[in-house]
Amino acid sequence: MSQNSENPIKDKSILIIDDQKSFQQLLKGMLIQLGANNVSFYDSGEAALNKIDKDSVDLVFIDYNLGQGRNGKQFLEELKYLNKLSRHSISILVTGESTRSVVLSVLEIEPDDYLIKPFSSGMLKTRLSKLSNKKKLFFDANQAIEDGQLEAAVQIYLKIAKDRPRNAQFCYKRVCQIYFDLGQYQNAFELLGNILATARPTWALTYMAQTCMFLAQYDKAIRICDELLGQNRFNIDALDIKALCLNHIDQGKESLFLIEQSCNISPHSFARQKTFAEIAQANNDLEALIKAHGTLLAMSKGTAFAHIDYQFNYIRAMFSQLHLANSKEEKADLSNQIKGSLRQAQNDPTVTEQHALFKEFNTFCEARLSVSEGDFLDAKKMIAPYIAEQSLSSSVLPDSVMALFDLGEFDDANAQLEKYKGLNECDGQTLKQLQERNESLANHQTEFEQHNVRGIELYKQGDFQNAIEQFEMALKYAPMNTGSALNLLQALLQLLPRANQAADVILEKCRSNFRLVEGMALPRQHAKRLEDLKFEYNKLAKLYSQSN
Incomplete structure (x- = not known):
């Protein structure tokens, strides 16, 4: 929103995303009564996504329940990921539910505000006025961030915190986030230490726990998380941080328990599901790994997060389970699941767009399935052209290594492994898994x-x-x-x-x-x-x- 405005919504571009026509009209009526003259509607996030440009929306209302597909929280997460909203825009999530899980889910994505239905025109006016004043107060800081001037933004926030103590908490949060973005964890540690010397607000404890984790002070971070969880056992930030710290100090079982608990409390966080998958893989919990990658695949479909890697990782997780299966029945069941997933993947838009890449991946998957069924010769014939011509895409190198190990082609497998190590996009967890397979075959x-x-x-x-x-x-x-x-x-x-x-x-x-x-x-x-x-x-x- 522009810096000068007597009426907070007059001449502002306002967007309402809600699948209920009745609420669209009700909210539009309230907004017009308050002076709005530019209100648009969309029935779903999908319909709105292609229409929203960074500079075209001043105020967006997003209903939490959008019918089928992703909910409002997920859509706002996607808008932020795609950088579709200016830092001067106002985002408001609207929900008819006040349950703990919904409120936590809404707060986690940090909209500028959220409204619980039903609300009055007077309440809406009060909220919009406060939000407009807040955007004016932080206009220069937001503009500095938009321009990539993060150090300048820090100084603006610190000055506002000094001049306006009532806004200090918000300013300090933003400063900590910028320090994290800049990798200046010691600066965050000192700032938070000064705050916690006189009081122990939840937000400061949470940021300090995260800072200690970044500084590899895992025991201290865990103690702070325990303090937070003692105050509120549903504190998902504390659960997340403690899970990551425990994973760093090789307490995998408890780490997995905590991150899964966190996912159950707030199940629609894409970042949290990725953390769940990373911890599951680090601790070789294959059932949890399959579950996490299956959830990521389902959540990513039809969104800006959609990527062919989610198809690959889900199928790779099932292959890891297949490799360790003992009974014929379990092997047959997993083989059928993999074959079914490969068939279904061919209809996914991310696969259609990268058909050649998926063809390579599918070839190595079919070869590994043939090996599991005892058909070594057929498997080798499938992959031989790619290995001989050295024409394999870097994304499929891990699958070529696994297939070659399955076949006992150790020299070729290790040659492909060395290639993967040399890639800039080499994934640490995947590399660890390949090296562990290599060691198991030593x-x-x-x-x-x-x-x-x-x-x-x-x-x-x-x-x-x-x-x-x-x-x-x-x-x-x-x-x-x-x-x-x-x-x-x-x-x-x-x-x-x-x-x-x-x-x-x-x-x-x-x-x-x-x-x-x-x-x-x-x-x-x-x-x-x-x-x-x-x-x-x-x-x-x-x-x-x-x-x-």
Whole structure:
């Protein structure tokens, strides 16, 4: 809203978002009575979203219950995320409910105000007048933030706090938020320390707990959270901060309990659900991880938060559970869930927009499903072109690593893992999961490498029979390893002319191992080896056939 205005709503652009025509008309009537002359309506957040521009709305009323789809709190969260509202605009959430969960949910998104139905024209006038005066008071601070001048905004807020003690609490909150944005946690610590030296208001305790968490003073942050929860066990900020601190000091079970409790109290916070997923993954609680990613996927659909990664992460969480499943029934159930999710994902707009990326992801998912069903060869044929051509999108690198580990292609898996480590967008939790999978297979990799290296040594010594045994042992640990399969073929072909009565057995072993590598897109070096080995095999097989 502009800085000068006698009537707080005259000539202001006012938007009402509510799915009830009767309330739209009632509120419009009140606003016109108070001097409004520019009022527009939308029945849903979806309808309003594309119409709202940052400088086109001075005052927006959003009903909490918007029928199907996201509620008013989620829509306001989306408007802020998209930077659709100027800091000079006024946002008011309207609700007919006064339950604890709804009020907490409304306050959490920090609208400029909220109204509980029914309210009178007099109450509306009083609220609008106070909000208009508040925007005037903080106009310069808000403008400094709009212009990216955060240090200047801090000084304006501190001056207002000194000159107008009744507004000091609001100013100090804003200053702390700016300090957090700037990473100036020590400044926040000192400011809050001065305030808490004389009183212990809830807001200051909450900000101090958060500051201590940022400063890695986890025990102190937890003590403050316990003080807050002693005052109000539904304090979701305290629950969130304590959960994060406990996770940092490896008390995962209690951390998960608290963040899930927080999600139950205020279930529509996108940021909180992401925290839930991060804590669940950090503590390897796969059921909680699937639940959190499923909720994030559902909440993101049709919103500005929609992203193909939510599809990927939900399916990845189910694969983690599949990897640890013990019974055939559990494996079959999870496989069916993954297949169903992959089918459903194809109708999602985020997937339609990135069809090529989803095709890559889907290929590696199908390969991993084939491995879980024992079809190693089919799985390898699916992914071989991507690995050979090194044409994989960075978003799907984690899935390629997992699929290659599943197949026992340790060298290729570790090469892909190194690529992922080098990405700027490398996710720390995902990297940790990949490294843990690598570590869990360390014994397999060691055994494979030892047998393969020993086989090469024996081959060089001319001991082809024992070399074959070593390569066969290596393939027990990595059944689809191309390099070891080619090593085995090479040793078999060296032994074939000396085999006499065992020639039929050797030829069958050759045919079996050729099936592991034929028809695949192989790296150039392996492709050339395969071509040479096939030529040698055909020559020896023909000689053996003629001699019999």
